[in-house]
Amino acid sequence: MSQPYRIPGRGLINRDRSVSFTFDGREIPGYEGDTIASALLANGEIMVGRSFKYHRPRGIVGAGGDDPAAMVQIGSDPASTDPNVMVTTREIHAGLEARSQNCWPSLKHDVGVLNDVFMRFFPAGFYYKTFMGSDRFRWLNWMTFEPFIRRAAGLGKSPTKPDPDSYESVNRHCDVLVIGAGPAGLAAAANAARSGARVILVEETDRLGGSLNATDPDGTTIGGKAPADWIADQTAKLAEHPEVTVLTQTTAFGYYAMNFVGLIERVKDHLPEHRRDRRQPRQRVWRVRAKQVVLATGAIERPLVFNENDRPGIMLAGAVRTFLNRYGVLAGKRVLIFTNNDSAWQTAFDIRAAGGEVAGIVDLRRELNEAMALRALKAGIAVYPRTAIVGTHGRHRIDSAFVSSLDDNGNVRGSRSRIECDLIAVSGGWNPNVALFAQSRGKLKWDEELASFRPGLSWQQERSAGACNGTLELQEVLAEGSKAGLEAARAADFTVRAIRQPEVRTDAVETLNLVPVWQVPSGLPREKTKAFVDLQDDVKASDLQLATEEGYDSVEHTKRYTTQGMGTDQGKISNVNAFGIMAEARGITVPEVGTTTFRQPYRPVTIGALGGQHVGAHFMPRRGTPMHAWHLEQKAIFEPVGDWLRARAYPKPGESFHDAVQREAKAARTTAGILDATTLGKIDIRGKDARTFLNRVYTNAWSKLAPGRCRYGLMLGEDGMVSDDGVTACIADDHFHMTTTTGGAASVLQKLEDYLQTEWPDLDVWLTTVTEQWAVAAVCGPKAEEIVASVVEGIDLDPEEFPFMTWQDGTVGGIPVRVFRVSFTGETSYEINIPATYGRWLWEELIAAGKPHGLTPYGTEAMHLLRAEKGFIIVGQETDGTVTPGDLRMDWAVAKKKGDFIGKRSLSRSDTVRDDRKQLVGLLTVDGDHVPMEGAQIIGTPEEPAPPVPMLGHVTSAYFSPNLGRSIAMAMVKRGGQRMGETVWIARLGDKPVPAKIVHYDFLGDAVGEAA
Amino acid sequence: MNATVTAPVRRSPLAHRSAMSAPDDLLHLSERAFDAKIVLRGLPEVLAPAIEKVTGLAMPEATRSTANDAHRLLWQSPDEFLLLGPVDGEPELMTALTAELDGRHVQIVNVTDYHTTLVLSGPKARETLMTLSTLDLHPRGFTVDQVAGTTFGHALGWLVQTGDDAAEGGPVFEVLVRWSHADYLFCELTHGARAFGMPEARPVSGELMEI
Structure with a gap:
């Protein structure tokens, strides 16, 4: 194909390499270096999609990351398809498949366009007013409508299968981070690099140079060199410095606290399949901590808001220039310029220089720059001063514009005349790209000359240079960039001297002389004017005005009511226009309106890339024991x-989980069971004040625990509520070995260390975690002694000689072990601690030794069941942060006479001493086969009364006990301790409550017999 | 008592892994198991004479370590130090240090089995660690004998540089990681080094979670 819109000799594309891709199934030819947008435009395709709400045709408006609505779906694989890709930022490659989105059945015949026909009836807030507030629809609700509305108003389609690509995040520190590689950024990076500082230069597109790539190559020299040569020079200089990293295809998406900046690098998206290195991630997030940041993010052109300004073929003037000079594409055959400032005139001059046709310059201003007007005259360009475009024509691409002149008050005067054109290049001025500056918490200030916001007071270690700082003249831009680079390097403690600046010679228009016109008059009533502000979200000027009239006049309210700036483009080109229109509607100034909050990310970031x-x-460590x-x-x-x-249970082949748990729990009481108890938290406590320390952190007394003995303790929070429990052994008078719950290991150590350092610095105590030093095998049951005896040496294991709640040192195969006679099952039990590297060996020795005795490994589920049979609590199951020792009826574990301990005072608060608190009890269902549901509510009547139902408490644990042959449950019940023998009922959803008897919770004790 | 056990078998957390390398000696990753490891808590001035006598090492400055042929002493906090020694050296070290510090307000804890040591060396070692750690691991930011306790992905570890960048084999880093996090970290490091041609180790998995 001929690419009829391509201009010979122009552009930085590689004309030696043809590349084609498909758009909606059609093959589109282009060249290496083209974006989807430039290749489409080269072939005369300007419409790429339809808008969010009204499904109006949408074309290419910008030439880079500023474009509001020209998005496509890439690829059709349900796993890797990529929605909402901006055509202006994606480079083409062989095999690329792009599809228009948000239209059905096809781009140019779309059913949703009916929304457009009824646009007058869909004003701001329409959906909410109609479906949430209206009496007429009260019988329905928002939830009914939402799916339909969402389907009609959609963007691209999300992938439906797991993402096959890999992503990566890496961390970097640098001295100077320069964001943007236009003239200011290049100058900044080059100057900072000379200091030897670590510099990272980030460029969003595929080539360095920024706005220089969009200038007429014959119109400007820098230090006597053409812009492209100057860029090449700077690039070569940067490459000489080993501490400089240059990242292209990389967007700085977020500026966070303490100069932390997130970058997203598109590593492979732009490459054809065969050039994608499998070892590289698709995208990479760079998490950069910079000592100093230079923002050189350029300026974003804003359009003019005029009637019928959303048709394909209406493009930003700067974008027209970029497509022409960077990509060698003149997007129209007959271009009309519409502006309120000088800069768009350059577009007309560039088009003429490239041999294109300019239909005229429609300028809203009365006073025009004489030299410029003369230049236009010489170029044979018609100029229409004090004139406005009041309407456009053309369904899928404009074919003409209607213009009217304006009177002294800025109102339409006289009749409309028609100008034929297939492209309108629009400029409403330039907004410094302050998004990152604002994200960094910098304060914006209003600039009257730009009629826009620019950086004011900095909050972090950053400086802005060039167009993002409101500076538009190239000589000044380079000077500001150089200065920023030098200052940033010096602020990062490097020494560097300034060098002479290259001289800029240019015939480009660098003046602005802007006269702000926030909404161009159309001469039509408001409801007939289709003047769009936000092209992605279909927000019209009239929507903003309506929102203000309805009271949503704060800028943040207007935004939410109209969805202004809420699309994937975040209102890059539209927000300042919106603020201007709001200001006019409210009769105040734009700075008084203020801005909406600039939030991260600056551009959408693939979730996968953030996950890295x-x-x-690799999602989480799978922590396992030896x-x-x-x-x-x-x-x-x-x-x-x-x-x-x-391990929760060890089902044998064909055995159900439930049966395995029953078998394991039965074996632990009738023969022997073995549990991997390695995960319990373990803390080594050392110091002459260790006993005092334990007295303060546990509720019971530790002064008299002799070496060789162990004791159970409850730990409370300052609120008096149980927070952890465990057994602590006395190793020596000044040395203890504490165990904590598995889940509490880290938090208990942190809490104890915190108390030692901040509350009790007078105590001579040291703490060190030893959780993973020891592997722990707990053997219990009638045969436990015999089994352990065949493995452990040096200890008389006879329970008479080695009583419950003591410990002894022994050996296994010559390896020292520490054996604790503690039990979480109520059975005779030996917890053998061995250095972790021997854990697997010891375990297998025990399994082998236990085989003749029926030793059965049991998991955590059987462990829970066994401890419930014995009535032992689990912190976090019986307790929920609102339970005192008294509530657990464990007053025996609280020492009354010793000194203070954490939580003591709270145990005498009126709320903790009232006698109607819920207390822990055992429950035996009348039907012993019925296992209640954990969490079930307990009531006092056989039938569930009408709501509100008086609740007595809830079931905390419930199991079928194989050793008792019936169900057992533990429950928190109001005044439970005083209700022994009473019957309560356990409520069930959709079924009759189940009667149960309140008993003591030691089911192995008398509880079951007494209840019978 | 008739103990009938077989000969003790000591298994390191990464016994199931072998050392891995990227082509051209860009990167080497291996486990060095069973180093003696002892936590010493106490004020440096109290610990110093005993440590010097037993190991010949001086106390390290904050965030640094000191080392000789047999030992390395890592600063972990103003009153916490980690002593590394030769394999099977922990009983003698414990005994000697305990004797020297008898009666002083210190804590000496054997944590030999708590951690294992990952050794990462080669010109791409720094970049590989940068995929997991937010520390400044540039040669200007992290130097020989420097120590940091930090997270690598989701795993806690102690990082120490033991070999100079200029020496043959590039910089050498050691990461002390918990027993239970060792496999995760080993695999994450190979994953982070894919771009350098490192083969990938997949974490141990396959646990049944469904009843």
Whole structure:
């Protein structure tokens, strides 16, 4: 194909390499270096999609990251398809498949366009007013309508399958981060680099140079060189410095606290399949901590808001220039310029210089720059001063514009005349791109000459240079960039001397002389004017005015009521216009209106890239004990406990989980069971004040615990509520070994260290975690002694000689072990601690030794069942942060006479001493086969009364006990301790309450017999 | 008592992994298991004479370590130090240090089995660590003998540089990581080094979670 809009000899594309891709199934030819947008325009395609709400045709408006609505869907694979890709930022490559989105059945015949026909009836807030507020629809609700509305108003389609691509995030520190590689950014980076500082230069597009790439190459020299040569020089100089990193295809998407900046690098998106390195991620997030930041993010042109300004073929004047000079594409055959400032005139001159036709310059201003007008005259360009475009014509691309002259008050005067054109190049002025500056918490200030906001007071270590700082003359831009680079390097403690600035010679228009016109008059009533502000979200000037009239006049309210700036483009080109229109509607100034908040991300970032490499198998550490591989080999069922994976049960082939748990729990009481108890938190406590310390952190007394003995303790928060529990052993008078719950290990250590350092610095105590130093195998049951005896040496294991709640040192195969006679099951139990690297070996020795005795490994589920049979609590199951020791009826664990301990005072608060608190009890259902649901509510009547139902409490644990042959449950019940023997009822959803008797919770004690 | 156990078998957390390398000696990753590891808590002036006598090492400055052929002493906090010693050296070190510091307000804890040591070396070691750690790991930001306790992805670890960048084999880093996080970190490091041609190690998985 001929690419009829391509201009010979212009542009930085590589004409030696033809590249074609498909758009809606049609093959589109282009060249290497083209974006989808420039290739489409080269072939005369300007319409790429339809708008969000009214499904109006949408074309290409910008030439880079500023474009508001020209988005496509890339690829059709349900896993890797990429929605909402801006055609102006994606480079083409062979095999690229692009599709228009938000239209059905096709781009040019779209059913949703009916919304457009009824546009008058869909003003701002329409959906909410109609479906949420209206009496007429009260019988329906928003939830009914939402899916339909969402389907009609959509963007691209999300992938439906897991993302096959990989992503990565990396961390970097640097001295100077320069964002934007236009003239200011290049100058800044080059000057900072000379200091030897670590410099990172970030460029959003595929080439350095920024706005220089969009200038007429024959019109400007820098230090006597053509812009392209100057850029090449700077690039070469940067490459000489080993500490400089240049990232192209990379967007700084977020500026966070303490000069932390997020960058997203598109590593492979622009490459054809065969050039994609499989070892590289698709995209990479760089998390950069910079000592100093230079913002050189340029300026974004804003359009003019005029009637019928949203048709394809209406483009920003600067974008027309960029497509011409950077991509060698003149997007129209007959271009009409519409402006309120000088800069758009350059577009006319560039078009003429390239041999294109200019239909005229329609300028809203009365006073025009004489030299410029003369230049236009010489170029044979018609100029229409004090004139406005009041309407346009053309369905899928404009074919003409209607203009009217304006009177002294800026109102339409006289008749409309028609100018034929297929492209309107519009400029309403330039907005410094202050998004990152504002994200950094910098304060914006209003600039009257620009009629826009620019950086004011900095909050972080950054400086703005060039167009983003409101500076538009190239000589000044370079000077500002150089200065920013030098100052940034010096502020980062580097020494560097300034060098002479290259001289700029240019015939480009660098003046602005802007006269702001926020809404161009159309001469039509408001409801007949289709003057769009936000092209992606279909927000019209009239919507903003209506919102103001209806009271949504704060800028943030107007935004939400109209959805102004809420699209994927975040209102880059439209927000300042919107603020201007709001200001006029309210009769105040734009700075008085203020801006909406600039939030991260500056551009949409793939969620996968934020997740980085921490996905799939790398999502979380799978914390396992030294015996983990053994559990895996046994095909155990696992469960997460804290951040560990623990074996929950070991079903035999064909055995159900429930049956396995019953078998394991039965074996632990009738023969022997073995549990991997490695995950319990362990803290080594050392110091002459260790006993005092324990007295203060536990509720019971520790002064007299002799070496060799162990004691159970409850730990409270300052609020008096149980926060952890465990057994602590006395190793020596000044040395203790504390155990905590698995999940509490880290938080308990942190809390204790915190108290030692901040509350009790007078105590001579040291703490060190030893959780993972020890592997722990707990053997319990009638045969436990015999089994352990065949493995452990140096200890008389006879429970008479080695009583409950003591510990002894021994050896296994010569390896020192520490054996604790503690029990979480109520059975005779030996917890063998061995250095972790021997854990797997010890475990297998015990399994082998236990085989003749029926030793059965049991998991955490059987452990829970066994402890419930004995009436032992689990912190976090029986307790929920609102439970005192008294509520657990464990007053025996609270010492009355010792000194203070954490939470003591709270135990005498009126609320903690009232006698109607919920207390822990056992529950035996009348039907012993019925296992209540954990969490079920307990009521005092056989039938559930009408709501509100008086609640007595709830079930905390419930199991079928194989050892008792019936169900058991623990529950928190109001005044439970005083209700022994009473019957309560356990409520069920959609079923009759179940009667149960309140008993003591030691089911192995008398509870079951007494209840019978 | 008749103990009938087989000969003790000591398994490191990464016994199931072998050392891995990227082409052209860009990167080497391996486990060095069983180093003696002892936590010493106490004021530096109290610990110093004993440590010097037992190991010959001086106390390190904050965020640094000191080392000789047999030992390395890592600063961990103003009153916490980690002593690394030769394999099977922990009993002697414990005994000697305990004797020297008898009666002083200190804590000496054997944590030999708590951690294992990952050794990462080669010209791409720094960049590989940068995929997981937010620290400044540029040669200007992290130097020989420097120590930092930080997170690598989701795992806690202690990082120490033991070999100079200029020396043959590039910089050498050691990461002390918990037993239970070792496999995760080993695999994450190979994953982060894919771009340098490192083969990828997949984390141990396959736990059944469904009842």
